[in-house]
Amino acid sequence: MRISSPSIDYLAGALHLASFLFAWLTLNCFSQAMHVHRMILVTYRSILEIMQKNSSDFPSASFMRRIFSMVYEVLLLAAVLFLASFIFISLTHDTQSVLMKPIFRGYLLMVCGVYFIWFWVNGGQTLAMKTWRLRLTSKNDSALTIKQAVLRFISAFFGICFFGVGILWALFDADKQFLHDRIAGTKIIQM
Incomplete structure (x- = not known):
């Protein structure tokens, strides 16, 4: 054709x-x-x-800004812990027995530690700190080491557990830093 x-x-x-x-x-x-x-x-x-830029180019974060960031952090952390609890309960089907209760609490504390330490070491900001434009650095303006992040987490945990002494410390500190920042050699700056 x-x-x-x-x-x-x-x-x-x-x-x-x-x-x-x-x-x-x-x-x-x-x-x-x-x-x-x-x-x-x-x-x-x-x-x-x-x-x-060096962190010395940025001002220190105000006490109220850090408090508001912490309140927002609690909301975000609640979602993370909810998901972690769901996974734990799905796997174990028990959190109330004498044996499982401390294991469950330790697991949730470990999840909190991994959350904070990972964000502090990788960029110096948690999700709430990014929202409030805060960054965690060491005193010498360098990134945090894992040792500093672990020390800060442990001292923050005990400082908050003892009636918030670690937080209230900032009201009397010369540089307005939290007690756990003093212990770990860190500071929070406003970006």
């Missing part, structure tokens, strides 16, 4: 139009992708500039 000349012209025109549309869409998508890429680079560079 032979295709007539008008049909070939029509088919060639359709293929030409399709190739033009494909090229236009490809270039348009490429242009938009390049625009998004440029926006990401600008954002990355501005974040990098902020991260390269």
Whole structure:
């Protein structure tokens, strides 16, 4: 079967139009992708500039800002502990027996420790601290070590358990730092 000349012209025109549309869409998508890429680079560079500043360039966080951050942290931590409890109860089906009660409490304390220590070591900010634009650094403006983060968590735990003495310490401290910050050699700055 032979295709007539008008049909070939029509088919060639359709293929030409399709190739033009494909090229236009490809270039348009490429242009938009390049625009998004440029926006990401600008954002990355501005974040990098902020991260390269010394923490001494930033002021210390106020007492009330840290308290509000802690209240928000409690809400976020409640969600994390709810999920961790669900997993524990799903696996053990018991949290009330004499044996399981201390194991369950230790497990929840361990989950809290992993949550805080991981965020403090990896960037110096928990989710609530990011929201309130706070960052935890060591006294010499460097990132926290795991040893400092563990020491801060343990001393914060005991400072809060003993009637909040670790928090109230900041009201009388010369630099307005919490007791666990003094013990661990850390400070909270406002970004």
